[in-house]
Amino acid sequence: MARNPEATQASILAAARVEFAAYGLAGARVDRIAARSGYNKQRIYARFGDKEGLYQRVLSEMLEEMRLATVVREGEDVGDYVRKSFDYLSEHRELLRMLLWEALECDGEFVPDEAARRRCYGRSNAALAEHLGRTAGPDTARLLFTLIGITAWPSAFATLGRLVTDNDTATEEGQRALREFLVEFARSGVATANCLISADANNS
Amino acid sequence: MARNPEATQASILAAARVEFAAYGLAGARVDRIAARSGYNKQRIYARFGDKEGLYQRVLSEMLEEMRLATVVREGEDVGDYVRKSFDYLSEHRELLRMLLWEALECDGEFVPDEAARRRCYGRSNAALAEHLGRTAGPDTARLLFTLIGITAWPSAFATLGRLVTDNDTATEEGQRALREFLVEFARSGVATANCLISADANNS
DNA sequence: TGGCCTACCAACCAACTAGTTCGTTTGTTA
DNA sequence: TAACAAACGAACTAGTTGGTTGGTAGGCCA
Numbered sequence: 001m002a003r004n005p006e007a008t009q010a011s012i013l014a015a016a017r018v019e020f021a022a023y024g025l026a027g028a029r030v031d032r033i034a035a036r037s038g039y040n041k042q043r044i045y046a047r048f049g050d051k052e053g054l055y056q057r058v059l060s061e062m063l064e065e066m067r068l069a070t071v072v073r074e075g076e077d078v079g080d081y082v083r084k085s086f087d088y089l090s091e092h093r094e095l096l097r098m099l100l101w102e103a104l105e106c107d108g109e110f111v112p113d114e115a116a117r118r119r120c121y122g123r124s125n126a127a128l129a130e131h132l133g134r135t136a137g138p139d140t141a142r143l144l145f146t147l148i149g150i151t152a153w154p155s156a157f158a159t160l161g162r163l164v165t166d167n168d169t170a171t172e173e174g175q176r177a178l179r180e181f182l183v184e185f186a187r188s189g190v191a192t193a194n195c196l197i198s199a200d201a202n203n204s
Numbered sequence: 205m206a207r208n209p210e211a212t213q214a215s216i217l218a219a220a221r222v223e224f225a226a227y228g229l230a231g232a233r234v235d236r237i238a239a240r241s242g243y244n245k246q247r248i249y250a251r252f253g254d255k256e257g258l259y260q261r262v263l264s265e266m267l268e269e270m271r272l273a274t275v276v277r278e279g280e281d282v283g284d285y286v287r288k289s290f291d292y293l294s295e296h297r298e299l300l301r302m303l304l305w306e307a308l309e310c311d312g313e314f315v316p317d318e319a320a321r322r323r324c325y326g327r328s329n330a331a332l333a334e335h336l337g338r339t340a341g342p343d344t345a346r347l348l349f350t351l352i353g354i355t356a357w358p359s360a361f362a363t364l365g366r367l368v369t370d371n372d373t374a375t376e377e378g379q380r381a382l383r384e385f386l387v388e389f390a391r392s393g394v395a396t397a398n399c400l401i402s403a404d405a406n407n408s
Numbered sequence: 409t410g411g412c413c414t415a416c417c418a419a420c421c422a423a424c425t426a427g428t429t430c431g432t433t434t435g436t437t438a
Numbered sequence: 439t440a441a442c443a444a445a446c447g448a449a450c451t452a453g454t455t456g457g458t459t460g461g462t463a464g465g466c467c468a
Contacts, residue, residue, distance in 0.1 A: 003434055003445055024308065026231030030426060040447045045427065100308055103361050104228065104301060111363060121368045138378070141369040142385045146354055148368065149361070153353030157307050159315060164325045164352065165345040174342070181346045189393040207415055207464055234456060244417050249457065 009047055011037040016058045021094035024101040025055045059098055060112050066095040067117065070148070072124035075131060078147065078190055079183040085151035086179045096156050132190065143190065150182055213251055215241040220262045225298035228305040229259045263302055264316050270299040271321065274352070276328035279335060282351065282394055283387040289355035290383045300360050336394065347394065354386050 015036035019028045030051055034041040048054040069092075070085045089096050102112075111117070122136075125144050129136035154161055154169065161169040161178075168174040219240035223232045234255055238245040252258040273296075274289045293300050306316075315321070326340075329348050333340035358365055358373065365373040365382075372378040 001433080001446065005445065008445080023230065024228070026227065027309075029424090031424090040445095041426090042428080042448090043446065046445075051426065097308060099361075099364070100304055103363065104304055104308070105231075106363070111367065114367070117367050118370070122370070125368075138369060138372040138381065139385070141372060142382050143389070145358070145365050145368040145373070145382075146386065146389060148364075149354055149357030150350055153357060154349070157303075157353070159307065159310070160303070160352075161349050163315065163318070163321050164329070164349040165342055166322070166326070168342040168345060169349070177342065178346050178349075181343070182350065185347070185350060185393040188395065189389040191392065209415065212415080233454090235454090244415095245456090246418090246458080247416065250415075255456065 005047075008037075008039050008043055012039060012044055012047065012054075013058060013061070016054050017062060017094065020055055020058050020101070021062075021097045025052070025105050028055070056112060059102060062095050062098045063102070064113065064116070066092065066099065067120050070151070071120060072127040072131075072144070074127050076127060077131065077187075078128070079187045081128075082147060082151055082183050082186045083179060085148070086154070086182060089152055089155045090175065093155055096152055099152070100156055147186060150186065154178055154182075209251075212241075212243050212247055216243060216248055216251065216258070217262060217265075220258050221266060221298065224259055224262050224305070225266075225301045229256070229309050232259070260316060263306060266299050266302045267306070268317065268320070270296065270303065271324050274355070275324060276331040276335075276348065278331050280331060281335065281391075282332070283391045285332075285351060286355055286387050286390045287383060289352070290358070290386060293356055293359045294379065297359055300356055303356070304360055351390060354390065358382055358386075 012033065015033045016028075018036060019033045023029075028051070030041055030044060033054070034044060037044075044054060048057060066089075069088050072081055076084075106112075121141075121144065125141050126136045128144055128147075129140040132140065134140055154175075158169070165174065165178075169178055216237065219237045220232075222240060223237045227233070232255070234245055234248060237258070238248060241248075248258060252261060270293075273292050276285055280288075310316075325345075325348065329345050330340045332348050332351075333344040336344065338344055358379075362373070369378065369382075373382055
């Protein structure tokens, strides 16, 4: 067969994304990844070492994609951030699933790409703080963490959302309503700045 | 050996909780559950049919515990709800992990205990709406879903929280600050009722 | 007290899994 | 053009896994 090692690798990685997002590390099957990629299983071991090695590579790439797409930009309003992230995550649930798998399958001692991730969140915190006219610190970081949460939660727990909202979130209209609700909720949440002030008092 | 079938079952269930919370359905090992329970593997199959049967039993019980502990009570203020749930989930991460496993491992077509869960969330929505002086509907359900999210997110994604907050959430003090932040954020979020009004306009 | 049924254990089993080995093919370079 | 190294496929392997089987023991009831 004609050889193109880079295309082989790309096919394996593409197949692995699908498999790991669907099943996580423990549930994924190397045989299936190989079959989906159209290459022999031995190619996977030759290029990635082992199953865990392939997983870490895929996880790293996917989390980075998600992180870069949901970074807080300079001048970005809280509500606009919520809307942007909500939409992005709704369209890329496989990325969000990897975040969930990571939360469940990693013991938290070794964090993949820790330094790069901290830098990225640091930049988001700075941009958020700047926009709010405050100094970046634990209080604005808590807000950032919460904003990430409220935008990720609906896509990560879509089934739960349907139960709680009596299927309102099962329609496109309901999704839009939820998104706009979150936009307003987030804006109201910081509008009075009370939460940031009182949390500051707690911290001092 | 002396026989006590009820004690056997209880031991198996207790061991299974630990195993399934740690590893999910695909990653859990029946051998380990048996060893941890102190009973022979065959007992598991005799009483629960198969691995999946045991998992469903454990999942059902654990999600119910969590749901009942985090129901919105009559007269309960939004902020108090947040504080209560935050604390409960921080102390019962194994329950929250089961919710994550479910989100990842179930395809959403068959929802365990669907009717009971809908009823419970319906009650929470009614209590929340009553307290806000509104009629329970999609708008208040969205708020409920969001409150559930902001209280679950920090415990479910504790490692991510440490990255985002530069380790602020790694201390008890930081956890308390985050909790109080969320209390105020939620109160501010609904205080002006703007988000509920505008989402209503969207719905009409 | 003996018979019966269920709880229980240890050993077993077929299929699956991550990973390895061996041989062939392809592409590059001297 | 021949040699060599890396890419590739098919077959193999040892260990693991969910589940089963066969025998024993304990408790209950007539």
